[in-house]
Amino acid sequence: MHSSAVFLIEFGAIILGLGLLGRLAGRFQFSPIPLYLLAGLAFGEGGLLPMGASEEFVAIGAEIGVILLLLMLGLEYTASDLVSNLKTQYPAGLVDAALNALPGAAMALLLGWGPVAAVILAGVTWISSSGVIAKVLGDLGRLGNRETPVVLSILVLEDLSMAVYLPIITALLAGTGLAAGSVTLAVALGAAGLVLVLAARYGRHISRLVSSDDPEKLLLVVLGLTLLVAGLAQQLQVSAAVGAFLVGIALSGEVAEGAHNLLAPLRDLFAAVFFVFFGLHTDPSSIPPVILPALALALVTAGTKIATGYWAARRAGISAKGRWRAGGTLVARGEFSIVIAGLAVTSGIEPSLGPLATAYVLILVVLGPLTARYTEPLATRLTAARRGRQPAPAPAGTEDAPEPAAGGPRT
Numbered sequence: 440m441h442s443s444a445v446f447l448i449e450f451g452a453i454i455l456g457l458g459l460l461g462r463l464a465g466r467f468q469f470s471p472i473p474l475y476l477l478a479g480l481a482f483g484e485g486g487l488l489p490m491g492a493s494e495e496f497v498a499i500g501a502e503i504g505v506i507l508l509l510l511m512l513g514l515e516y517t518a519s520d521l522v523s524n525l526k527t528q529y530p531a532g533l534v535d536a537a538l539n540a541l542p543g544a545a546m547a548l549l550l551g552w553g554p555v556a557a558v559i560l561a562g563v564t565w566i567s568s569s570g571v572i573a574k575v576l577g578d579l580g581r582l583g584n585r586e587t588p589v590v591l592s593i594l595v596l597e598d599l600s601m602a603v604y605l606p607i608i609t610a611l612l613a614g615t616g617l618a619a620g621s622v623t624l625a626v627a628l629g630a631a632g633l634v635l636v637l638a639a640r641y642g643r644h645i646s647r648l649v650s651s652d653d654p655e656k657l658l659l660v661v662l663g664l665t666l667l668v669a670g671l672a673q674q675l676q677v678s679a680a681v682g683a684f685l686v687g688i689a690l691s692g693e694v695a696e697g698a699h700n701l702l703a704p705l706r707d708l709f710a711a712v713f714f715v716f717f718g719l720h721t722d723p724s725s726i727p728p729v730i731l732p733a734l735a736l737a738l739v740t741a742g743t744k745i746a747t748g749y750w751a752a753r754r755a756g757i758s759a760k761g762r763w764r765a766g767g768t769l770v771a772r773g774e775f776s777i778v779i780a781g782l783a784v785t786s787g788i789e790p791s792l793g794p795l796a797t798a799y800v801l802i803l804v805v806l807g808p809l810t811a812r813y814t815e816p817l818a819t820r821l822t823a824a825r826r827g828r829q830p831a832p833a834p835a836g837t838e839d840a841p842e843p844a845a846g847g848p849r850t
Contacts, residue, residue, distance in 0.1 A: 450496060453482070457711045468578060469808055470571045472773050473801045475711050479718015480726075480797075497716050502679070504713030505778050506669045507706040509680040512569065512598055513687015514695045517642065525599070531589070531751035532596035538743040540565040546736050547792075555611045556789045562604055563780050563796050564740045568773025569594050571804060575768060575811045586761035589752045590768050601775065602681050608779065612786040637689065646694040654701055661690070661698045662705075680778065710774065717777050718797065720784050725794040733798035741806060744769040745814060759822075760815050767814025771807025776800050 456478055464471035543564030547557035572594065576582050606626075637645070649664070651657040665686045672682030690698060748766030757765065780796035783789065 446496065453478075453497070453712075453715060454708075457715065461711070470568075470574065470771075470773065470804050471711070472568075472571065472714055472777075472804050475714035476718045476777075476797055476801060479715040480721060480723045482715070482719060497712055497719065500709050501713040501716035501781075503666075504706070504709030504711070504716075505680050505781075506665060506683040507702060507709050508713075508774055508778070509601070509684040510665050510687045511699060511702060511706050513684040514690060514699045516595060516598075516688060517691050525596070528589075528592040528596060528751070531593055531747070531754065532600070534750055535593055535597065535747045536565060536600070538747050539740055542736060542739050542743060546732060547789075550732065550791070552789045552792065556783065556792055558611060559608055559779060559783045559788070559792060560796075562608065563772070563776045563799065564736060566597050566601070566772065566775040566779070567594060567744065567769050568771045568775065568804065568807070569598065571771040571773045571807055572768055572811075575771070575808050578808075579812060581764065581768075584761065584764070586748075586752045586755075586757045586765040589755050589757065590748065590765050593747070593751060593769065597775075598684075602684060605681050605779075605782075608782060612782060612788060642689065642691045645689050646691050649690060650694045650697075654697070657694070657697055658701045661686075661694075661702070713781075714774075714777060717781050717784070717793070721793045721797050725791065726798050729791055729795040730798050733795050734802060736795075737799055737802040737806065740772075741770045741803065741810060745810065760819060763815040763818040764811070767810040767812075770803060770810040772800050772803040773807075 457475060460474040460478060461471045464474055540561035543560040543562070544557040546564075547553075547560040552560075572590065576587060576590070581587055649657070649660050651660065665683050668686050669679035669682040673679040687695075745763075745766035748764075748769045749762040752762040752765040776796060777800055780793055783796075784793040
């Protein structure tokens with residue numbers, strides 16, 4: 440009875456604290472992710488007030504948080520959307536992976552962490568935060584801008600790549616051999632391909648089977664199906680997150696919209712628990728030794744993300760100002776960087792990887808909204824100053840003229 444009371448007190452305090460932190464972040468219009476990570480650091484081992492009784496429950500909640508994050512991500516896209524993006528935007532995806540994954544891999548090798556940690560840290564630095572970026576685009580009134588579809592296409596390609604990347608690192612962390620790892624990857628790719636084909640051809644029929652006019656029944660069926668598929672995927676050593684992502688893709692139309700509305704509060708709750716759980720497993724005293732590598736990595740990969748967005752927007756025929764806006768918007772890292780690092784922390788391959796990832800995400804989740812807002816004005820001023828020093832500047836063309844917003848406001 441006493442332990443049950445302690446559990447309720449601890450877990451209730453965590454949820455209440457997360458709610459207050461979320462309100463504080465909303466008041467100042469920035470992502471609550473860094474506050475959730477700091478809360479985890481405060482309540483974890485070596486923190487101000489370590490907790491014990493509710494840690495096991497928090498661990499389960501954190502796993503559900505990852506599953507719901509990927510499910511909701513899958514609900515945002517249809518199979519046709521993904522296929523279309525692959526066909527038209529894959530060069531931008533390849534440039535994105537090369538420019539942003541390689542610095543993370545190089546840093547891990549320079550620190551002497553080995554090839555497996557290099558693959559993990561490459562993923563941490565590669566994937567932008569879809570949640571933070573979507574919020575920033577809405578806050579800045581850029582959802583209708585011409586460069587926004589380019590940004591969203593890159594995010595879609597990153598999200599889709601998770602279906603391939605997560606099984607790879609799962610096999611690496613499990614220590615399986617080349618043959619077993621190849622089988623795991625083949626199963627993951629086969630499952631992803633099969634789901635895409637089924638969703639494209641029979642998505643309406645699948646959604647009709649799941650559909651219900653009763654919100655309670657719809658919630659139970661979608662959540663139960665997601666957890667079941669995620670568990671089966673985990674049993675096959677594919678990744679529970681990939682299974683949830685594929686379930687989201689398979690659902691479409693009114694079912695996807697209804698499930699999204701019903702599951703959004705649950706996702707926010709368990710995602711917040713996940714960030715706290717990650718912080719719980721990071722000793723605050725382990726962060727100062729890696730703060731300089733994390734800062735250097737953050738600055739380098741902020742630059743490479745800006746270059747990625749600029750190149751992709753230029754390829755799409757966007758003006759110079761739109762290119763800079765696209766690049767600055769992509770800088771933020773967040774939930775998926777922590778998901779990837781969390782797998783490494785759980786496996787215990789490198790004790791310093793978790794602290795470095797925490798510091799890295801804290802830096803970029805704060806810096807990201809700033810680069811989204813100020814990269815374009817700063818680049819414009821620097822370009823104007825450089826042209827002003829030239830004796831005979833070239834006449835202004837239409838390339839740098841503000842482009843009209845496509846279906847929405849722009850700043």
